[in-house]
Amino acid sequence: MKRQQKAQQTRQKIVAAAYDVFLQNGFQKTTITQIIKQANIGYGTAYVYFQNKDEIFIDIMEDVMQKFYAIAEMPFAPKTKGEAVHLIHHQVRLFLELAVQEKALLRVMKEAIGISSIAAKTWKHIRERFIARIAEDVAYSQKNGLANCHLQPQLVARGWFYANEMYMWELTEPSVPFSLEEAALHLTEMYTNGVYS
Structure with a gap:
């Protein structure tokens, strides 16, 4: 021991x-x-x-992403569209705030994903875990008559995560042409107006 x-x-x-x-x-x-x-x-x-620095970096990468997963896995059981919008906006804001807090490491992550096949493969796996979690929330909302039922939860989740990911990477840049609040508001509005009835 x-x-x-x-x-x-x-x-x-x-x-x-x-x-x-x-x-x-x-x-x-x-x-x-x-x-x-x-x-x-x-x-x-x-x-x-x-075996190499790539493997060490994967440990670091997965460790920081646990903080993002904690936000993605927050309880989501709205009873109304208004409640759903509030919960989604709150999650988006927390996600982007964390991106800003962790921006130094996220910059290194972005670089690693571009040049290390192991880091790129790990990021793909991380992405899929987020997408699966979001799809569960979409399916819940559809089942409870809050979201449009003709939409495929997996496809909605994919688009939603990619939009959040794009803003996440942008917020790590030295110069950002929008505020975190603006990003959270626009992401939430575009998503909820498109998906929720």
Whole structure:
């Protein structure tokens, strides 16, 4: 048990060190050697836990996305369209606020997704998890007579997530031509007016 605990601590030490190095250097310029130096561990130790920097970054990526999942998985059981609009606006706002809080890491994520096949594959998996969750909310709203029944929940969810994702990435840029409030309002209005009866 003690051995297992030590191994877990070492793994966490590597990931924490990597987080700092990735934020400082970006994805492409980060090396395993820099991470090892930052973690202050033996050279071979990192390779006991990870094959390469991509695998370390996936741990970081999935960890930060847990915070976004927590927002996506908030209870959603509106009784009226007005209640649905309020809940959706609240979720969108929290999602975008978190994007702004985590923008330094999201910038590195965007870079990683563009150059690492492992990061791109992981992002695709993350996306699908969000889409599946949104589709459940759409199906709930349709079942309860709040949303248009002729729409396919999966397709609605896909479009809705892509719109949120686009604003999420834009809010990580140094210069953004809109406020977070404007983004949340427009996203909510476009979505709810199109989907909810």
